[in-house]
Amino acid sequence: MGLIVQKFGGSSVANTQKLELVTEHIIYEVEKGNKVVVVVSAQGKTTDRLISEEEEITKTPLKREHDVLVSTGEQITIAKLSMLLNEKNYRAVSLTGWQIPIITNSEFSNSRIKYIHNETVEEYLNAGNIVIVAGFQGVDENGNITTFGRGGSDTTAVALAASLKAERCDIYTDVDGVFTTDPRITDKAKKIKTISYEEMLELSSMGAKVLHNRCVEIGKKYNVPIYVKSTFEKISDGTLITNSGNLEDLVINGVTKDDYISRITIVGIENKIGRSYELFKLLAKHNINVDVIVQSFGEHIIKDIAFTVKMNDLDKTLKILDENKEMLNAKEILHCENLSKVSIIGVGIANKPGVAADMFEALYENNINMHMITTSEIKITVLVNSNEADIAVKAIHQKFFDN
Amino acid sequence: MGLIVQKFGGSSVANTQKLELVTEHIIYEVEKGNKVVVVVSAQGKTTDRLISEEEEITKTPLKREHDVLVSTGEQITIAKLSMLLNEKNYRAVSLTGWQIPIITNSEFSNSRIKYIHNETVEEYLNAGNIVIVAGFQGVDENGNITTFGRGGSDTTAVALAASLKAERCDIYTDVDGVFTTDPRITDKAKKIKTISYEEMLELSSMGAKVLHNRCVEIGKKYNVPIYVKSTFEKISDGTLITNSGNLEDLVINGVTKDDYISRITIVGIENKIGRSYELFKLLAKHNINVDVIVQSFGEHIIKDIAFTVKMNDLDKTLKILDENKEMLNAKEILHCENLSKVSIIGVGIANKPGVAADMFEALYENNINMHMITTSEIKITVLVNSNEADIAVKAIHQKFFDN
Numbered sequence: 001m002g003l004i005v006q007k008f009g010g011s012s013v014a015n016t017q018k019l020e021l022v023t024e025h026i027i028y029e030v031e032k033g034n035k036v037v038v039v040v041s042a043q044g045k046t047t048d049r050l051i052s053e054e055e056e057i058t059k060t061p062l063k064r065e066h067d068v069l070v071s072t073g074e075q076i077t078i079a080k081l082s083m084l085l086n087e088k089n090y091r092a093v094s095l096t097g098w099q100i101p102i103i104t105n106s107e108f109s110n111s112r113i114k115y116i117h118n119e120t121v122e123e124y125l126n127a128g129n130i131v132i133v134a135g136f137q138g139v140d141e142n143g144n145i146t147t148f149g150r151g152g153s154d155t156t157a158v159a160l161a162a163s164l165k166a167e168r169c170d171i172y173t174d175v176d177g178v179f180t181t182d183p184r185i186t187d188k189a190k191k192i193k194t195i196s197y198e199e200m201l202e203l204s205s206m207g208a209k210v211l212h213n214r215c216v217e218i219g220k221k222y223n224v225p226i227y228v229k230s231t232f233e234k235i236s237d238g239t240l241i242t243n244s245g246n247l248e249d250l251v252i253n254g255v256t257k258d259d260y261i262s263r264i265t266i267v268g269i270e271n272k273i274g275r276s277y278e279l280f281k282l283l284a285k286h287n288i289n290v291d292v293i294v295q296s297f298g299e300h301i302i303k304d305i306a307f308t309v310k311m312n313d314l315d316k317t318l319k320i321l322d323e324n325k326e327m328l329n330a331k332e333i334l335h336c337e338n339l340s341k342v343s344i345i346g347v348g349i350a351n352k353p354g355v356a357a358d359m360f361e362a363l364y365e366n367n368i369n370m371h372m373i374t375t376s377e378i379k380i381t382v383l384v385n386s387n388e389a390d391i392a393v394k395a396i397h398q399k400f401f402d403n
Numbered sequence: 404m405g406l407i408v409q410k411f412g413g414s415s416v417a418n419t420q421k422l423e424l425v426t427e428h429i430i431y432e433v434e435k436g437n438k439v440v441v442v443v444s445a446q447g448k449t450t451d452r453l454i455s456e457e458e459e460i461t462k463t464p465l466k467r468e469h470d471v472l473v474s475t476g477e478q479i480t481i482a483k484l485s486m487l488l489n490e491k492n493y494r495a496v497s498l499t500g501w502q503i504p505i506i507t508n509s510e511f512s513n514s515r516i517k518y519i520h521n522e523t524v525e526e527y528l529n530a531g532n533i534v535i536v537a538g539f540q541g542v543d544e545n546g547n548i549t550t551f552g553r554g555g556s557d558t559t560a561v562a563l564a565a566s567l568k569a570e571r572c573d574i575y576t577d578v579d580g581v582f583t584t585d586p587r588i589t590d591k592a593k594k595i596k597t598i599s600y601e602e603m604l605e606l607s608s609m610g611a612k613v614l615h616n617r618c619v620e621i622g623k624k625y626n627v628p629i630y631v632k633s634t635f636e637k638i639s640d641g642t643l644i645t646n647s648g649n650l651e652d653l654v655i656n657g658v659t660k661d662d663y664i665s666r667i668t669i670v671g672i673e674n675k676i677g678r679s680y681e682l683f684k685l686l687a688k689h690n691i692n693v694d695v696i697v698q699s700f701g702e703h704i705i706k707d708i709a710f711t712v713k714m715n716d717l718d719k720t721l722k723i724l725d726e727n728k729e730m731l732n733a734k735e736i737l738h739c740e741n742l743s744k745v746s747i748i749g750v751g752i753a754n755k756p757g758v759a760a761d762m763f764e765a766l767y768e769n770n771i772n773m774h775m776i777t778t779s780e781i782k783i784t785v786l787v788n789s790n791e792a793d794i795a796v797k798a799i800h801q802k803f804f805d806n
Binding site: 016019050053054056057058060061062064065066068069071072075076078079080082083084086087093094096098099120143144145 | 419422453456457459460461463464465467468469471472474475478479481482483485486487489490496497499501502523546547548
């Protein structure tokens with residue numbers, strides 16, 4: 001008999017029929033004698049609807065008020081799920097972020113958890129209740145409602161599991177685990193049985209939408225085993241994310257793709273200390289999210305810097321660079337659109353020579369040009385034309401998994 | 404420069420266009436140099452929608468969870484209204500019931516306010532904010548969300564005005580004040596400029612839907628002047644409800660009608676101490692809401708008791724009486740359906756002879772039969788057939804106001 005935290009996302013709780021499925025997973029653990037804490041998101045398109053109503057009022061809402069607005073979505077779900085469990089004669093009680101409370105900093109819409117008070121949850125659990133918690137939300141030390149930004153409910157679930165010292169955290173979603181690549185790109189995609197936190201971090205930052213990085217980071221820090229499972233299958237063993245790493249000793253654990261990327265190259269910028277800093281500070285000031293950065297050292301006194309931004313930031317970025325071209329004092333500013341990042345991820349990369357060569361070979365065999373290459377200890381990323389990205393993913397996946 | 408509490412109901416905040424109108428009333432008071440606290444309801448049909456979604460899950464929701472669910476409606480409104488004011492460069496901040504906090508007892512869905520902490524509201528006001536408060540909701544001493552039941556947002560507004568010692572409480576609604584009778588019945592209906600709390604209590608308990616009794620009671624107890632005004636008119640002087648009573652010295656202040664009434668007469672019940680008590684305790688136990696009660700003393704040892712119940716409680720009431728006829732030991736149980744209560748209300752009634760006679764004359768002139776008569780210091784009520792009720796209201800109204 002242990003304590004399990006379960007998390008169900010927006011599509012898993014979208015309507016009453018789906019809430020019925022959710023109760024089956026909850027009741028399954030309760031009947032095994034476990035204490036269960038359930039974290040839920042807003043139902044289906046609720047948050048989108050609230051945001052579109054907000055946009056009727058203002059495009060630049062006060063973030064404090066935005067959080068007051070959108071946090072109602074999860075509050076609706078917890079009330080409904082608790083009612084449904086009680087209707088089935090399972091005692092359940094709902095708790096919002098402030099009722100627990102989950103104390104965060106005051107950065108509205110993107111707040112971070114400072115600490116969680118366990119007492120209220122534990123009292124309700126010890127009194128025999130299933131505790132239903134609103135994901136994505138907390139309260140700051142001044143009593144303001146805060147929300148966590150993207151992936152917020154996953155974060156709530158893993159943070160609660162860590163704070164309550166739960167046996168594990170089960171993240172229920174609409175796929176049956178983490179796959180070696182997107183199953184919509186190739187039907188050769190395989191479910192990963194076990195993956196390390198580090199690999200999962202790379203996978204989720206690279207376009208695998210299953211889990212958000214923040215929750216994996218918390219899992220890693222507090223050593224919370226995280227299971228990714230399917231809401232829509234009765235028995236789902238899913239994927240276990242844990243400290244013990246890649247138990248199957250695969251070289252790579254996944255191939256990911258991220259579309260709508262553009263590359264900007266600043267050619268012949270002065271090679272002076274602080275120059276890169278000024279450039280990226282300038283972009284950060286305008287909220288341009290720069291992703292991959294590659295800096296080449298050409299001659300001694302000038303260099304080239306290339307970086308990627310999302311396509312919808314491209315025009316704004318070019319405009320900012322143009323307005324600051326005197327400061328930058330560059331020879332030329334080039335850009336390239338409609339690119340995709342394709343990456344392979346695995347703890348085996350660092351220790352196994354030839355992984356990069358294998359990847360590049362797969363692309364070469366398919367005549368796919370690489371616009372940029374970056375590597376880390378557990379990841380190799382290339383930029384390719386978007387219209388060739390799916391072929392690239394398939395070819396790389398075949399190279400590493402079909403043998 | 405004073406402190407004003409304004410309240411806007413569901414139809415006044417139904418959409419963004421209507422919220423724009425609401426901001427005009429708020430800004431008008433702010434520009435006059437007033438501190439403003441605004442209480443709002445859920446937008447339009449939001450609460451109805453939440454309840455119909457709830458009914459998909461259960462017809463008998465846990466009341467605690469029901470309150471968690473429906474309280475989101477007002478939370479959505481406060482966030483939107485605060486955003487809209489900030490968009491117009493008026494500093495505003497939203498507060499839910501628990502953020503203030505408004506402390507209530509733990510009777511979910513029908514809770515009563517125990518006390519209100521003024522500090523948070525006052526701090527925000529002193530810092531130059533308009534404070535936007537979610538009506539209808541509070542929090543109990545254990546941190547559970549509670550709601551107030553019908554008329555809850557009016558109650559929040561008047562209670563806040565009392566607690567903050569506001570200059571007055573303006574209740575904005577879709578009518579321009581309190582009228583001498585329902586303007587849909589006769590176009591002769593006149594707006595009442597000033598009315599006493601007592602008269603307003605009688606009016607609102609008698610079918611005038613403008614204000615709920617609870618908020619009038621609080622206004623009376625703490626001497627809060629309440630203005631009922633129209634949201635949809637720029638300058639609306641509305642109706643003032645105050646302690647100073649009927650300043651215009653009208654004999655009566657209003658004519659009201661309440662439909663769907665049935666009368667039950669228990670004929671020849673034993674005239675014994677405790678017999679009436681047993682009867683009405685029996686009905687209360689079954690949640691039958693008994694309204695007017697008339698008891699006649701016939702012979703020494705038996706009496707007749709007549710009382711009214713809502714039409715939709717009639718069958719249930721007759722069944723209960725039938726099941727307990729041995730205990731009641733009555734000669735006969737009669738009932739009469741499709742009745743309406745028609746009442747006149749005014750502090751002048753007690754001091755002015757002939758008011759009842761004038762009322763009955765108006766009915767007599769129109770051949771309208773009275774099934775029951777009850778009177779109080781400030782009210783005379785008669786029961787008439789529902790199909791004659793509108794004629795009765797018109798005739799009585801003409802008798803007292805058209806001269």
